[in-house]
Amino acid sequence: MAYIVTCKGEERNIGVEERHPGLYTVHLGGKEYLVDYHESRDNLLSLIIDGKSYEVDIEVSESGEMYGVDIQGDHFELEVVEEKKKKLARKLSAAPSGRQEIRSPMSGNVCKILVKQGQPVEPGQVLMILEAMKMMNEIKATVAGVIGSLKAKEGVPVATNDLLCVVEPAE
Amino acid sequence: MPADKLFNKVLIANRGEIAVRIIRACQELQIPTVAVYSEADRASLHVRVADEAYCIGPAPASRSYLRTDTIIEVAKRSGCDAVHPGYGFLSETAAFAELCAAEGITFIGPNPDAIRTMGDKVAARRVAAAQDVPLVPGMLEELKDDGAARQVADTIGYPLMVKAVHGFGGKGMRVVERPEDLARLVRAARSESFNCFGSRAVYLERCIESPRHIEIQIFGDKQGHVVHFMERECSIQHRRQKVIEEAPSTIVDEELRGKLGEAALRIARAVGYDSAGTAEFLVNAATKEFFFLEMNTRLAVEHPVTEAVTGTDLCKEMIRAAAGLPLCFQQQDISFRGHAIECHIHAEDPDHDFFPIAGRIAGLRTPGGPGVRDDSGMYEGLEVPPYYDPHLAKLVVWASTRERCISRTRRALSEYFVKGIKTTIPFCERVMQNEHFIAGDYDTTFIDSRFVKEDAAREKPHQEVALLAVAIKAFRSDQSQTRKSAAISDTTLQAESGWKMSGRIKR
Numbered sequence: 001m002a003y004i005v006t007c008k009g010e011e012r013n014i015g016v017e018e019r020h021p022g023l024y025t026v027h028l029g030g031k032e033y034l035v036d037y038h039e040s041r042d043n044l045l046s047l048i049i050d051g052k053s054y055e056v057d058i059e060v061s062e063s064g065e066m067y068g069v070d071i072q073g074d075h076f077e078l079e080v081v082e083e084k085k086k087k088l089a090r091k092l093s094a095a096p097s098g099r100q101e102i103r104s105p106m107s108g109n110v111c112k113i114l115v116k117q118g119q120p121v122e123p124g125q126v127l128m129i130l131e132a133m134k135m136m137n138e139i140k141a142t143v144a145g146v147i148g149s150l151k152a153k154e155g156v157p158v159a160t161n162d163l164l165c166v167v168e169p170a171e
Numbered sequence: 172m173p174a175d176k177l178f179n180k181v182l183i184a185n186r187g188e189i190a191v192r193i194i195r196a197c198q199e200l201q202i203p204t205v206a207v208y209s210e211a212d213r214a215s216l217h218v219r220v221a222d223e224a225y226c227i228g229p230a231p232a233s234r235s236y237l238r239t240d241t242i243i244e245v246a247k248r249s250g251c252d253a254v255h256p257g258y259g260f261l262s263e264t265a266a267f268a269e270l271c272a273a274e275g276i277t278f279i280g281p282n283p284d285a286i287r288t289m290g291d292k293v294a295a296r297r298v299a300a301a302q303d304v305p306l307v308p309g310m311l312e313e314l315k316d317d318g319a320a321r322q323v324a325d326t327i328g329y330p331l332m333v334k335a336v337h338g339f340g341g342k343g344m345r346v347v348e349r350p351e352d353l354a355r356l357v358r359a360a361r362s363e364s365f366n367c368f369g370s371r372a373v374y375l376e377r378c379i380e381s382p383r384h385i386e387i388q389i390f391g392d393k394q395g396h397v398v399h400f401m402e403r404e405c406s407i408q409h410r411r412q413k414v415i416e417e418a419p420s421t422i423v424d425e426e427l428r429g430k431l432g433e434a435a436l437r438i439a440r441a442v443g444y445d446s447a448g449t450a451e452f453l454v455n456a457a458t459k460e461f462f463f464l465e466m467n468t469r470l471a472v473e474h475p476v477t478e479a480v481t482g483t484d485l486c487k488e489m490i491r492a493a494a495g496l497p498l499c500f501q502q503q504d505i506s507f508r509g510h511a512i513e514c515h516i517h518a519e520d521p522d523h524d525f526f527p528i529a530g531r532i533a534g535l536r537t538p539g540g541p542g543v544r545d546d547s548g549m550y551e552g553l554e555v556p557p558y559y560d561p562h563l564a565k566l567v568v569w570a571s572t573r574e575r576c577i578s579r580t581r582r583a584l585s586e587y588f589v590k591g592i593k594t595t596i597p598f599c600e601r602v603m604q605n606e607h608f609i610a611g612d613y614d615t616t617f618i619d620s621r622f623v624k625e626d627a628a629r630e631k632p633h634q635e636v637a638l639l640a641v642a643i644k645a646f647r648s649d650q651s652q653t654r655k656s657a658a659i660s661d662t663t664l665q666a667e668s669g670w671k672m673s674g675r676i677k678r
Binding site: 005014024028033035042047055057060061069070075077082094105133135136151 | 273471523527590600631649
């Protein structure tokens with residue numbers, strides 16, 4: 001099977017073949033790797049590659065396409081899509097929208113909203129303050145755009161993953 | 172041992188890892204323990220390890236862990252003759268210590284007057300000034316009139332700090348860089364202070380730029396003896412929260428150690444200090460000038476660093492001192508042996524701005540091996556509630572030299588796995604690999620400024636491995652999906668034929 005893995009905006013083609021359960025041949029960047037794979041417990045992997053042993057901590061998003069990977073203190077965020085699906089998705093949406101939904105990373109209390117609907121925002125700009133675990137946490141925009149809808153209200157508690165606001169791409 | 176038991180039973184008015192730490196000390200002293208818990212903490216580890224446990228109210232701390240009346244009532248009902256407050260919550264509330272005394276219950280901590288004086292940061296500054304201990308330049312009284320703030324600020328000079336008079340733990344503080352931000356940041360500090368400590372009082376002091384945060388562990392008994400356990404280096408801070416501590420400090424030599432220790436003892440003696448406490452200082456690494464910052468009148472979060480490097484059990488000594496026993500050590504008995512490092516394991520996502528994370532600990536593997544201590548409130552299956560601070564555990568590592576201690580800490584962190592929620596473990600691993608940390612070249616601004624940049628720019632040698640891992644993981648999940656749908660269509664076929672068969676029998 002062929003996959004397209006996106007890491008920091010860069011796409012890499014990876015081919016995976018199963019030799020037998022637990023042993024895989026992987027093609028990546030013109031090289032062939034023989035990987036001995038053992039999932040010690042859900043999402044905690046032990047890999048042996050060319051005699052080197054690695055412990056890999058993985059987190060998979062609900063959609064099954066976003067992966068958070070931790071190896072010896074290093075953190076990677078990767079998108080994994082099967083090649084065919086990726087091609088199909090490309091055809092369906094020729095232009096990426098750039099619309100960003102800002103969701104609450106955890107349950108807490110929205111104590112201050114610093115933006116108004118229709119206001120242009122810069123990446124890194126603080127949009128609101130969420131009080132959680134006795135700390136004031138800044139919720140920031142990651143892309144430039146305009147505040148589309150503002151769902152959060154000051155003083156109103158939110159749950160994890162609740163929609164706080166939407167940053168629409170600036171025209 | 173039971174013949175000279177220090178207390179009949181001790182109530183621990185706290186939760187999480189520190190409650191577990193205190194229960195361990197009591198168990199070793201063969202004192203039965205009583206845990207208290209909020210409705211959100213029924214599943215907390217401290218409830219299970221204590222001999223008795225009582226619910227004291229709903230999740231918000233103001234309705235449970237801060238309810239002095241309920242806690243005293245539980246202590247009396249369960250036959251406790253002492254209360255240990257841990258850190259945070261009621262540990263620095265003089266009124267609670269007085270209430271305990273009035274009810275005939277020993278408060279395991281310093282006398283209420285010492286708590287009150289040192290809990291008022293401005294009063295503490297006046298005590299230090301009277302003892303000729305150098306202070307961070309600033310106010311010796313609270314800021315009463317916001318209109319006058321500008322004038323006071325001009326005398327102190329910018330950048331300056333607005334600080335909560337009754338604050339601790341890095342909360343209720345703001346740095347003011349420019350005069351035009353002063354009014355806004357004074358308001359912000361007042362409001363955070365009110366939320367955290369129930370008081371709006373603030374004062375202004377100069378912001379010492381790029382200092383080292385070095386604190387002295389002090390210890391006193393009820394006979395008037397006070398000793399110090401030398402320093403802890405706590406400059407590795409993120410947003411003014413300590414994340415990694417070590418002892419000894421790389422910048423403290425014997426001369427400075429002596430001066431800091433003497434200064435801390437003068438302050439402690441001035442308030443008749445009679446328990447475990449910490450005198451905090453800011454130190455200029457180049458000139459070795461030091462300034463008294465404040466004193467914490469409780470068992471320090473980072474007390475295990477000192478325990479590891481001096482071979483004492485401060486938590487147990489604190490219980491002995493509260494029972495009226497004299498110190499069993501003198502100043503000359505106390506010396507450093509080797510090096511210790513402590514890493515705070517917080518429920519925060521270090522790769523997303525340290526956002527706090529509540530959730531279920533789906534998997535856990537704790538480190539072991541020589542020189543490793545894990546003070547933790549975690550277990551597999553624990554739901555970390557969103558109501559309290561994000562402390563999960565403290566990893567304390569000891570080795571004979573600093574260099575060996577850093578490698579051992581790296582080794583221990585690589586063994587530590589927490590699944591289900593994000594923790595600061597990967598962040599601590601990266602600090603242990605940072606060349607400036609390894610060289611001992613850092614100050615309180617290091618993490619938020621230099622480290623963040625270096626960390627983002629550093630090479631990630633394991634990217635290939637990450638790519639291989641996710642590709643195989645995705646492949647396996649696709650394979651099992653295919654197999655599952657194949658299995659489903661198989662059973663559907665069988666079921667259909669089953670109906671037909673029974674149909675045939677009926678016929």
